[in-house]
Amino acid sequence: MRRLLRLLPILACVWWPGCAAPPPGGPAPASKPAAVARTTDGKPDLSGVWQGGNGRRGTWEEANSGLGVGGIGSDPTAPPNPASQQVVSAPAPYQPWAAERVLKAYNRRGIDDPAGLCLPLGIPRIALVGLFPIQIVQTPTQIVMLYEYMSVFRVIPFQASHPDDLVPTYMGDSIARWDGDTLVVDTVSFNDKTWLTGTGTFHSDALHVTERYTRIDKDQINYDVTMDDPKVLTAPWTIHSTLMLRDGTRLREYVCAENNLDPAQYEKLLKEGVAFTR
């Protein structure tokens, strides 16, 4: 029961991102959230620079300084910030054979991560990463998502169908529609070379992702994602996360292949038979 009580503050932060205390010496939390801006056609305007995997309000510096991206408190030895982790409603519903494969990757400490090869992260993982900003540019006819990480982008049209000449890709093909004030993005035509969320969460080329973006106030988009993959999962898998507005942050160039020493290091470790103990 005591362990349960210790978990409650963490969960409170996950469910209510604004609860996170400011870093020591850092700024006070922002005052009452401002209303959501709307475009000329009356839709919520999602335009702006956002940070995924983080529930704190404020600028990038206010939300991340003092602890470092992914850190917690002022203790550098503390583990990654639990509030930066996505919340799932249950363990990922993999078919038994697929769960074994996920567990194998987990036990190899993610050494097989496609990101280690500088490949695009796919969806929704790209929106859960807190280290790199995401810029959304919205117009009445399309919405554009620019991801600093791996320098990938999505140009998502409204009032469109998926083309019939698609070939599988890392980021798939996306179309958008409005469900009230929620932006719904439907994506298909993925290859099978990315992970859905964390370590080892592979999928097949049958993956179908439905993302729901709801800007609940000026600072926060609620990000709810359902992944359906009948070749790998037993049922659709839904996770919930947030995107936080980072006014003043600008996207910068990121060339992952510039000096990627990791594949050679991984090859060396595996050849030497490293034990990935936890």
Place this chain on the structure above:
Amino acid sequence: MARLIAGLLELALVLWLVSSPLAAHHSFGAEFDAKTPVVLTGVVTKIEWTNPHSHFYLDVKDERGRLSHWRFEGYTVNALYRTGWKKDVSMKIGDTVTVMGWKARDGSNAAHAREVTLASGKKLFFGPPAGTGDGGSVPPVKVP
């Protein structure tokens, strides 16, 4: 009965907090060992502001005056910038700095740098916490 309910609740809550999606280019745990923390003071000999990881190198003398060379890995360039680092200003070749981090699994003189105490006395994070991106302590799936 109360203990059973508490136990079930705890299990459910733990399952909700499944692994981190990550904040770094690769898994911490694949290359580094959180069980081998290290604190070293030395002189900066080289700095690489590169992607996907930045590095710096130190000459470290032990208590007997023997010299060893260490390589430290950390954030990508953009993350360093947003964490408060300034290229060619915050840390320069020849500076004496102290690094807290965790050693590489292969036993070489390499480590993941977390916090650097600069020549000015200021502390800056050079890399994310131990365990970032390596799946956490709970697998994302249940396997019978």
